[in-house]
Amino acid sequence: MKLGLLGLASGVLAVSACAASAHVGGIPGGFASGFFHPILGWDHVAAMVAVGMWGAFLGRPALWLLPILFPMVMACGAAFGIAGFDLPHTETGIALSSMVLGVMILLGVRAPLWVAGLIVGVFAVCHGYAHGVELPAASNPFAFALGFIISTGLLHLCGIGLGFLLGVPGGKYVVRGTGAAIALVGTAFLAGVM
């Protein structure tokens, strides 16, 4: 029962994001801007929640390894962006991340740990790079970075919470349905509809 409530709460939190894309417009400030930046874009919300959900679906140790791996690799991607390296097709990679991870959850793919880590790592670079390119424009880049890292981590936790629904009767369908929704969001971004 507790697991079900946790999953439900996570779901409500995750879908409370506004429909704006995360990479439109300038960045005004520090921690709060960084914190809300990933939450205010469906492309990021879908991917971050999907990472947590897929981890929960795969079980231990992926349950905690994927949410640990993602911010670390994402930071490396952000460092590339800050340094001014050119990484093409990052927006496509971000849209693909939601689509691929959503499909993984929908089909219940039990990939080996290293494959799951590789997939999540590659997409984390895209997400990090997109943030990193925007970071130097923030008035307090460090606070902005801290905000988006914590917010990203909390979105993973939302995904893990949703994944706990697997432990309640009928929860499997909710989790797979959410995976389908995430894949749809990714497809919509890829097609340029959103």
Added chain:
Amino acid sequence: MDRIRIWANLWAVLSVVLAVSWPGVAAAHGAGSSVGYTLAIQSMEESVWSPVLLLVLVGYAILAGTSAVGSAKVALVFLLAGLGIGIAAARWFSPYGAISALIVGALCSVVSAARPANPPKVMLPVLAFAVGVAATLVNLDGHPPASLPFAVHFGIVFGPFALVVVVMGWIGMILQMRREVWVPILFRIFSSWSFAANAIYLAFQLKSAGL
């Protein structure tokens, strides 16, 4: 209760040393030019309130706090040694203080997040020493050893040390009181966040240094 007793004793000893060292000479020369006890306390406070130092010290404290108590105690001695030796090293390595501190901090966080199954025994002391030296480099910012009052040096050494001890103590207490399997995992997740913040801040430092 071993962990709690160890940290409480360490903190008590530190407080007594500080209080006995400068009795009754606080703020002797008016506002802004305080000496002795007040200056040491002020220096301790200022020596931990920069983003670079917070990242490095808290990153290391998470690593040490989640390690075995015995190895963490030994590492504290190395931390203290590093903080002291950093005073002598500051004049040569000052331009790269923040960068080296962030590299060390990132290393601590990545080790803490990855948590290898059989880490080498020297890992924790070596990292403690490196953290100590780097923290002092950042704090002294190129000042030669004799150019600052002794109280400032005291604060620079014991401020970061106290922060590490306190954070380690909190983590030790949490691990002692909550035995659930997710508690250590939570600290590994925090370490991954710490690594991410370290890496991004390092990228900014490298960019601003033109490297």
